[in-house]
Amino acid sequence: xxxxxxxxxITLFLQTSQGNVSSMKAxxxxxxxxxxxxxxxxxxxxxxxxxxxxxxxxxxxxxxxNSHLLEVVFKKIINNELLFTPELVVDISESINxxxxxxxxxxxxxxxxxxxxxxxxxxxxxxxxxxxxx
Amino acid sequence: MKILLIEDDPFxxxxxxxxxxxxKFEVDVARDGVEGMTKMQQSIPNxxxxxxxxxxxxxxxxxxxxxxxxxxxxxxxxxxxTLSQEQDVKKALxxxxxxxxxxxxxxxxxxxxxxxxxxxxxx
Numbered sequence: 380x381x382x383x384x385x386x387x388x389i390t391l392f393l394q395t396s397q398g399n400v401s402s403m404k405a406x407x408x409x410x411x412x413x414x415x416x417x418x419x420x421x422x423x424x425x426x427x428x429x430x431x432x433x434x435x436x437x438x439x440x441x442x443x444x445n446s447h448l449l450e451v452v453f454k455k456i457i458n459n460e461l462l463f464t465p466e467l468v469v470d471i472s473e474s475i476n477x478x479x480x481x482x483x484x485x486x487x488x489x490x491x492x493x494x495x496x497x498x499x500x501x502x503x504x505x506x507x508x509x510x511x512x513x
Numbered sequence: 514m515k516i517l518l519i520e521d522d523p524f525x526x527x528x529x530x531x532x533x534x535x536x537k538f539e540v541d542v543a544r545d546g547v548e549g550m551t552k553m554q555q556s557i558p559n560x561x562x563x564x565x566x567x568x569x570x571x572x573x574x575x576x577x578x579x580x581x582x583x584x585x586x587x588x589x590x591x592x593x594x595t596l597s598q599e600q601d602v603k604k605a606l607x608x609x610x611x612x613x614x615x616x617x618x619x620x621x622x623x624x625x626x627x628x629x630x631x632x633x634x635x636x
Contacts, residue, residue, distance in 0.1 A: 380532075388528055388618070395524040428566045429522050432595040436525070436616045447596050513599045 424453035441494040515539040517558040519549035521567040546570025576608035
């Protein structure tokens with residue numbers, strides 16, 4: 380693959396992933412009650428899954444892990460294994476913001492932000508350990 | 514050789530289409546499982562590359578529908594996987610998928626090797 384083509388794909392990766400983050404932000408902002416809409420949760424789950432795949436495929440490891448954690452969180456809410464509390468919504472919103480910062484950093488510098496500390500704190504608050512997820 | 518790529522992510526649609534066409538494969542793209550089943554029946558491909566988590570009809574439902582259709586049952590399927598999808602891959606293999614491959618921008622060769630092995634293409 381020549382450099383121009385490679386750059387075109389990196390641009391497409393950024394357009395797709397940043398678009399997915401924007402969609403997640405818009406959907407989570409719609410949340411009005413403690414009873415989340417199952418259809419919206421399914422879309423949020425798929426968006427987090429897509430982001431995980433996109434970032435993992437491009438080698439942005441901690442951005443992929445943060446997306447993975449969001450994917451697991453949405454799956455657990457869908458399966459009634461995690462309560463959709465206002466505190467959790469704040470954590471989810473912060474996690475989506477971290478994704479946005481990292482993608483913006485990739486766009487400007489080519490490298491991701493290390494989200495290890497954020498992921499660790501989010502894991503502690505939700506009781507989820509990514510290393511246990513199969 | 515014709516490959517049907519069933520994938521909802523526009524980035525992976527374009528990336529894998531481009532890379533497979535470079536290798537002289539004919540590539541058709543479906544954006545979800547419903548479109549994938551329609552295209553599979555309209556023109557039977559030599560191989561299906563299948564994403565698992567998709568809207569409308571997911572990859573597991575595609576595998577199930579395909580298995581229940583005698584005309585489509587024997588089309589080989591290679592499923593895409595990403596981080597921590599071991600259980601999903603196991604389920605897909607039980608539903609008749611031939612093999613799986615991790616999505617990667619930097620490792621197309623593994624996918625190509627598996628495609629060529631399944632299609633019995635030398636070199």
